[in-house]
Amino acid sequence: MSNTLIDGLKERVSQAITINTSVGVILPSSNYSDMMQALFEYMSSRNDHFWVYLAISKPYENIVKQFEYASQMTNIRFIDCVSRAAGITNKDPNCIYIESPSYLEKIIIEIMNIFKEVGDQLQKTLIIDSLTSLSIYNDNALVTEFFTHLINRTRLKDIHTFSLAIEEEMDDYINKIMYLRSNKIIKLRESFI
Amino acid sequence: MTNSESYVYNQNRIGLNENENAKSSCPCITGIDELDQKLGGGLPSGNTVLLVGSSGSGKTTLSMQFLTNGAKIGERGVFFTITEPLFKLTKNLEKFDFYDKKMIESGMVNLIDLRIISERLGLDAEKYTVEDASALLEILKDIADELDVKRLIIDSITALCYRLQTKEMIRDFIFKLGSSLASMNCTTILTSEVPPNEVKYSQYGIEEFIADGIIFLGDVDRKGDLIRTLQVIKMRGTNHSRTKSAMSISSKNGIELTPLLKSRV
Amino acid sequence: MDLVKVQLTNSEFLSTGIEKLDNLLEGGILKGFTTLILGSPGSSIEILSKQLAVKGKVLYVTTDETEQEVMDAITRFGWKPEHIEFTDIATKYSKSVLSREKKRVSIYEQRSKLKLKELIEIGSSGVMPAVKAQEDFLAIFSNSAKTTSPEKIILNSLDFFLSMYSQEEVLRTLHAAKVANIERAGVLFIIMTKGIHGEVFERKMEGMADCVLELNVIQKGSTFERFLAVKKMRNYAKKIGIARYAIDSDGFVLEMIERIM
Numbered sequence: 001m002s003n004t005l006i007d008g009l010k011e012r013v014s015q016a017i018t019i020n021t022s023v024g025v026i027l028p029s030s031n032y033s034d035m036m037q038a039l040f041e042y043m044s045s046r047n048d049h050f051w052v053y054l055a056i057s058k059p060y061e062n063i064v065k066q067f068e069y070a071s072q073m074t075n076i077r078f079i080d081c082v083s084r085a086a087g088i089t090n091k092d093p094n095c096i097y098i099e100s101p102s103y104l105e106k107i108i109i110e111i112m113n114i115f116k117e118v119g120d121q122l123q124k125t126l127i128i129d130s131l132t133s134l135s136i137y138n139d140n141a142l143v144t145e146f147f148t149h150l151i152n153r154t155r156l157k158d159i160h161t162f163s164l165a166i167e168e169e170m171d172d173y174i175n176k177i178m179y180l181r182s183n184k185i186i187k188l189r190e191s192f193i
Numbered sequence: 194m195t196n197s198e199s200y201v202y203n204q205n206r207i208g209l210n211e212n213e214n215a216k217s218s219c220p221c222i223t224g225i226d227e228l229d230q231k232l233g234g235g236l237p238s239g240n241t242v243l244l245v246g247s248s249g250s251g252k253t254t255l256s257m258q259f260l261t262n263g264a265k266i267g268e269r270g271v272f273f274t275i276t277e278p279l280f281k282l283t284k285n286l287e288k289f290d291f292y293d294k295k296m297i298e299s300g301m302v303n304l305i306d307l308r309i310i311s312e313r314l315g316l317d318a319e320k321y322t323v324e325d326a327s328a329l330l331e332i333l334k335d336i337a338d339e340l341d342v343k344r345l346i347i348d349s350i351t352a353l354c355y356r357l358q359t360k361e362m363i364r365d366f367i368f369k370l371g372s373s374l375a376s377m378n379c380t381t382i383l384t385s386e387v388p389p390n391e392v393k394y395s396q397y398g399i400e401e402f403i404a405d406g407i408i409f410l411g412d413v414d415r416k417g418d419l420i421r422t423l424q425v426i427k428m429r430g431t432n433h434s435r436t437k438s439a440m441s442i443s444s445k446n447g448i449e450l451t452p453l454l455k456s457r458v
Numbered sequence: 459m460d461l462v463k464v465q466l467t468n469s470e471f472l473s474t475g476i477e478k479l480d481n482l483l484e485g486g487i488l489k490g491f492t493t494l495i496l497g498s499p500g501s502s503i504e505i506l507s508k509q510l511a512v513k514g515k516v517l518y519v520t521t522d523e524t525e526q527e528v529m530d531a532i533t534r535f536g537w538k539p540e541h542i543e544f545t546d547i548a549t550k551y552s553k554s555v556l557s558r559e560k561k562r563v564s565i566y567e568q569r570s571k572l573k574l575k576e577l578i579e580i581g582s583s584g585v586m587p588a589v590k591a592q593e594d595f596l597a598i599f600s601n602s603a604k605t606t607s608p609e610k611i612i613l614n615s616l617d618f619f620l621s622m623y624s625q626e627e628v629l630r631t632l633h634a635a636k637v638a639n640i641e642r643a644g645v646l647f648i649i650m651t652k653g654i655h656g657e658v659f660e661r662k663m664e665g666m667a668d669c670v671l672e673l674n675v676i677q678k679g680s681t682f683e684r685f686l687a688v689k690k691m692r693n694y695a696k697k698i699g700i701a702r703y704a705i706d707s708d709g710f711v712l713e714m715i716e717r718i719m
Contacts, residue, residue, distance in 0.1 A: 102420075103420060105441070105452070279582075279583075305582050309583075310581045
């Protein structure tokens with residue numbers, strides 16, 4: 001039963017990511033872990049992609065504990081925005097730590113720096129997990145500006161973006177920018193299950 | 194407008210500025226891409242630029258990156274330190290990937306402790322007389338000439354001004370230094386230390402008027418987190434951008450800039 | 459008068475060497491006392507400081523005039539010091555200034571290619587040459603009394619030290635000198651210009667001293683009147699008084715004595 005759900009999600013992720021330059025995913029929090037599982041399984045299955053995973057919802061540590069194979073993947077880099085702010089001082093060569101989720105410019109710089117070194121034969125994709133957690137630490141107007149800015153710069157370099165937003169945490173602002181800046185919106189509903 | 198169009202547009206704009214500069218000479222590229230872009234190519238060659246910031250704002254790092262990037266394209270540089278002894282300076286520099294010991298060994302980047310020089314000249318450590326100041330000025334010029342440098346840093350002009358006793362002496366010193374280095378087509382950065390959270394470009398209030406350009410390193414508060422910023426306040430002979438950039442300092446890339454997101458504060 | 463003579467022979471006191479001043483002080487300066495002499499500019503305080511050196515076994519610490527200059531002045535007045543030794547800080551100081559000046563390499567010499575290369579080399583070496591510390595004049599002063607054990611120490615003047623050291627440092631040294639003076643049962647004169655070191659510091663000095671003499675010049679019409687006041691005398695309240703004085707070929711002449719108490 002559960003597998004069917006994950007497979008279904010993977011299918012939708014796969015379709016959306018390949019076709020569209022920027023995908024927005026709005027999902028209820030109850031489906032967050034399913035989405036994560038589908039996403040990571042999909043990422044590990046695609047060697048022709050290079051992924052940058054922007055971790056704002058939870059620390060990198062927690063993510064690799066759940067998906068151990070992620071730390072072994074050579075085509076994924078993490079940017080962790082929450083560990084340092086939470087006082088976690090772990091280090092990992094696979095992850096760049098940013099002192100605070102409010103250092104939005106630094107986040108942009110690090111994302112662009114990682115992709116700069118990736119060859120053109122790989123499809124570059126940025127995962128933002130999640131826009132709604134970013135808005136916990138920043139004013140909405142700032143998140144809007146950040147997102148707009150980021151989308152402009154990633155598009156210029158042919159980098160696809162895949163942005164998550166938790167439905168319960170969303171407000172009009174996030175909703176608006178998701179719809180304005182994404183080529184494709186995937187909306188998960190509990191009814192879907 | 195599509196993305197590729199906007200890219201071309203940008204390129205043209207930079208091209209335009211380069212043409213304007215071409216009348217005088219090629220700009221002295223800092224090698225920090227976003228900064229060169231802001232300046233319309235780089236610092237105007239032979240200019241004297243005041244690099245202003247509070248302690249820890251990245252003045253020394255930026256100056257050093259400017260020197261090492263110059264060395265990479267064959268432009269020799271000299272760094273005069275007044276506030277920090279050389280061993281401390283190099284210890285801090287070793288953290289950065291842009292620093293290469295070979296540049297020092299080959300003489301492309303020269304680090305000189307100005308206090309040792311002035312001690313050797315028999316200058317008072319605390320106060321300079323008018324004669325002392327002109328002796329020091331001559332030596333700085335001679336050293337720049339001897340080493341054939343195109344880039345020169347004094348870190349910090351504030352510490353030097355402290356030893357010059359009157360505003361007239363400070364004015365005279367910076368003016369003469371600037372004009373003689375300009376005639377050698379040597380681009381100069383003078384770092385200027387100011388108290389934090391103050392919009393002030395120099396400690397003595399004169400340095401800023403004599404300098405050809407001012408680059409201000411500051412920070413903005415975002416919900417209690419301080420974000421480093423860089424802004425070009427003035428730059429004679431360029432059509433520079435006046436927007437504020439966010440600045441990042443990392444050991445891997447040194448100084449990097451990106452447009453500052455403007456929060457509604 | 460007889461009383462004074464009796465007191466002069468009293469071993470508790472040491473004569474200043476100026477009879478009328480001894481009278482004003484009713485016998486001289488009590489042994490172990492530290493005396494601060496404040497003088498406003500034009501009070502001829504430097505003459506008084508030399509006149510005090512005539513009597514007794516004296517150590518004269520001179521900061522502005524050299525030993526020779528002091529002796530020349532004393533000879534001019536026809537005084538014959540009983541026993542005088544010098545700590546000549548003035549000469550030491552001018553020597554150190556001179557040597558610093560000599561070390562200064564001529565800019566023209568430096569401009570030769572060879573010298574310039576050498577200069578760049580040492581500048582890049584990052585090794586600060588061992589700077590020979592300037593002589594510590596305060597230490598010279600505080601050590602000077604140890605070797606000779608004088609009855610009288612005259613320090614002329616404190617102004618020199620205050621121009622080179624912080625007030626705290628100077629006070630610390632003076633406290634030590636005061637204690638040493640008590641142990642030696644000598645008298646210590648400290649000369650200082652009035653009104654240039656700040657009121658607070660003057661108060662501190664007056665507080666530290668056992669006896670305070672003050673020389674003042676007051677303009678009256680077209681003439682100047684000079685006064686010597688005994689502002690403080692520890693445990694001898696009635697010794698406080700004031701006298702008009704003049705300077706003639708014999709030095710200080712005290713004219714009229716007024717008791718305040």
